[in-house]
Amino acid sequence: MGGQAKGSTPFAQKHLLGLADYSAADILYVLDQAKMFREVLDRPVPKIPTLRDKTIVNLFYENSTRTRLSFELAQKRMGADVVNFSAGTSSTKKGESLKDTIRNISSMKIDMVVSRHESPGVPHFLTRCVDATIINAGDGAHEHPTQALLDMFTMRQLAPDLRGKRVVMIGDIAHSRVVRSNIIGLRKVGAEVMVCGPKSLMPLDVRSLGVEVSFDLEEALGWCDFAMALRIQMERMNGGTDLFPSLREYHELFGIKMAHLERYPDFTVMHPGPVNRGVELESDVADSDRAVILNQVTNGVAVRMAVMYLLSGGLRTG
C-alpha cells in the first residue's frame, strides 16, 4: 500500500503554500497517505483522536462554503480544536491589519492556520508572521493546493498511475487558482495537461506552464481521460458577461453535454464545484455515472485530513 513514495526521503514539509514547493515524491506521499484517511471516513465511527492536542484556526478572508466545511469536517474528524475566523464578521471591519490579526490569533497558542484570501501570497506572508504551520486554502488566482490534491486523488482512484494520463481543464483558465495548482501538480506526477476555453478566458502566458491549449471542446474531449469543467466565476467578472457574450453561448461552445458522453465514451467528468447547471455542464451530465463530482467532495475531506496530519509533525520546531 505504501505506493510510489516508499523508499524516498521522508516527508519533511512544514507548510502547504502551493504545489510549486512540493516534489513529485511529496505529492504522491500525501496522496498515498490520504487513502488511509479515506478509509476512516467509511468506518461506522468516522472519528480519530490523532490531532486532539492541536488547535487550528480557519482564517477565511474570502467567502467559501465547501472548502471551509471540508477543512472543518476534516479537523473535527481528527479531534482538533477549531476556531473559525471570517472577515465578514471580524475586526477586519474595524480596520485591523492582517499582520495584527494573525499575531493576535497566534498568541492564543494555535498550531495551524488554514488561510483563504483574495490576495496571492498571503499564506507566504503569514509564515513570516507566526510560527504556526500554514495551509493555503486559496490565495487569489495563485494556488489552491488541497483542491488539486483532491482532484488528483480522485483521478488515481480510477487510474492509479497518472503518468501519461491526459487531463483537460475547461473554462475560465485565467481566473482559476484550481487550474494553476492542478497544472503544477499533474505535471509533476507525469500527467499531460490541456486547457480549453474561450480566448478571452485564457491567460496570455498559458503555454509557459507547459500545457496544451485548445479552443475546441470537441478536440479536448476526444483527447482526454479526465475532463475537469471549471466554474464560471461570475463574481470575478462584472456580472459574468464582459468576457464572453452570454452564458448561453458559453454553454453552447464549452458546456459538456450528454451528446459528448456518447460521442467520447472514455473520459470522466470532474468539477471542483459549485456547478452552474446548464453552463459548464448540462444538468444530466452532472448527475450521470460518468461524473465523479461527489466523490471529489468526499475525497476532499480525506485529503485535507492527510495534509493536516502530515504537517502536524514538525509543529513549533521552526
Next chain:
Amino acid sequence: MKRARILSGEDLKRTYLRLAHQFLEPFDDPQSLALIGMQTRGVYIGQRISSIIEDQFGWKPDFGMLDVTFYRDDFRTKGSMPEVKASEIPFDIEERDIILIDDVFYTGRTVRSAMDALMGYGRPRSIRFCCVVDRGHRELPVMADYVGKMIPTHEREEVRVLVEELDGEDAVYVVSEPLNPSHPLNPSLQSNPNPRPSP
C-alpha cells in the same frame, strides 16, 4: 550490537499451530471468531495462524488488518509523523469475538490504541489479544490472552519477530544495545535478509 536467536522458523511453526488450537478451544461453533492482525508484522503472523486454522479445520476465519497510528499517544515526541498503513476490516465486527494479533507485547500502549481503533468499527462481543512474544515492562494495566513465548528482557534490549515476507525468515531475535530504537524495523536487518546470531 549483540543478536541472539530465541526462536527459529520451525519453533514458530509449532507456536502458531498451538495458538491456532487455543483460538478455537473455547468455541463449539467458531463462526463468530475473527482475527485482526496489527500492522505491520501482526498482519503476517495473523495470516499464518489463519491458514493453519484452514488447514486443520477446513474453515477460514474472517481476517482483517488494523493500523493504530491514528490512536497512538507516543508519536508527538518525534519529529515527523509516522507513515500510516492500511486498515482493512472487510466484515462487520458487531457481536463478533475478535482476536487481535501483534508481534511483541511490551508497554501495552499499542494494544490500548488497537482497542480504541476497533471500537470505531463497531461493538464486538469480545476482544482478546494474542502476541508472539511477551517481553514484559508493561506501562498500562493490560495482559495478553494468548502468548507465543514469554521472554524476560532488559529495557535496553529489543525483541524482533521476523516474518519471511519482509525479513527473509521467520524467527525471533533478542537484540541488545539497539542502533535504531524505532522498533521493529532495523535497517541492518533489512539489508541482510539472513542474519546470523552473533557468536
